[in-house]
Amino acid sequence: MYHCKGYPVQLILFDIDGTLLWPKGAGRESTRAAMREVFGGEGSLDDHHFGGKTDWFTLSELLRDSGLNAQEIGRRMPEYERVIAHHLGGMIADFPIAPCPGALDLVRRLVAQNTLLLGIITGNVSTTAPLKLRAAGFDPAWFAVGAYGSESTDRNDLPFLALERAERLRGHPIPAQSVIVVGDTPADVACARAVGAVAVAVQTGFSNQESLEAAQPDYLLDDLTSFFTHVITGKARAGR
Numbered sequence: 001m002y003h004c005k006g007y008p009v010q011l012i013l014f015d016i017d018g019t020l021l022w023p024k025g026a027g028r029e030s031t032r033a034a035m036r037e038v039f040g041g042e043g044s045l046d047d048h049h050f051g052g053k054t055d056w057f058t059l060s061e062l063l064r065d066s067g068l069n070a071q072e073i074g075r076r077m078p079e080y081e082r083v084i085a086h087h088l089g090g091m092i093a094d095f096p097i098a099p100c101p102g103a104l105d106l107v108r109r110l111v112a113q114n115t116l117l118l119g120i121i122t123g124n125v126s127t128t129a130p131l132k133l134r135a136a137g138f139d140p141a142w143f144a145v146g147a148y149g150s151e152s153t154d155r156n157d158l159p160f161l162a163l164e165r166a167e168r169l170r171g172h173p174i175p176a177q178s179v180i181v182v183g184d185t186p187a188d189v190a191c192a193r194a195v196g197a198v199a200v201a202v203q204t205g206f207s208n209q210e211s212l213e214a215a216q217p218d219y220l221l222d223d224l225t226s227f228f229t230h231v232i233t234g235k236a237r238a239g240r
């Protein structure tokens, strides 16, 4: 059993882009193709900063000038998810998608520990997340639960969805102190706080050190190679 801050770790939720892997432009280009097909344009996609947002929120921002609101975009989300998966699937081999340092080793080691669950919380829609994971060498089946950017415009909703799914899978409640959220942006730290989980931030993504420090994660790591050294301990803290 692994522990963190004196509590047994039951669930670790990973962000994808900038945390587990580098998408190398595949996300932006598949978004462009899908937005053109479904919504007839991509707005100011080239200048858009994706980090920490959900794709539903991103679409709402980019399509605001087209008169489409978040509710209407949500109504068309199933179509968008189908179309973007088709485009990403067709182009993904053209992008040098790569795992972030230490990510594959860490996830493999955690998967072998069957007392905890792994999950995904990502701004990616539910159909593109497994494509990106597979392209970087991760088996999507390693992650027992997920919450996706197609499910809310607010990233802070996602850890609640993932936790609820993990509890249903386990058949018992999982206290928030036994949950770790790992991400690369201040928004990931905020969504860990929203659910009361331990927040781990890595500097392999698109946020600079100052902004991550300002978000005050429980742990700020250079990358996932030091996750075990800094975050996980083998036993409960004395007195707990």
Ligand SMILES: [Mg+2]
Residues within 6 Å of the ligand: 015, 016, 017, 018, 019, 051, 052, 183, 184, 185, 205
């Ligand atoms: Mg990210």
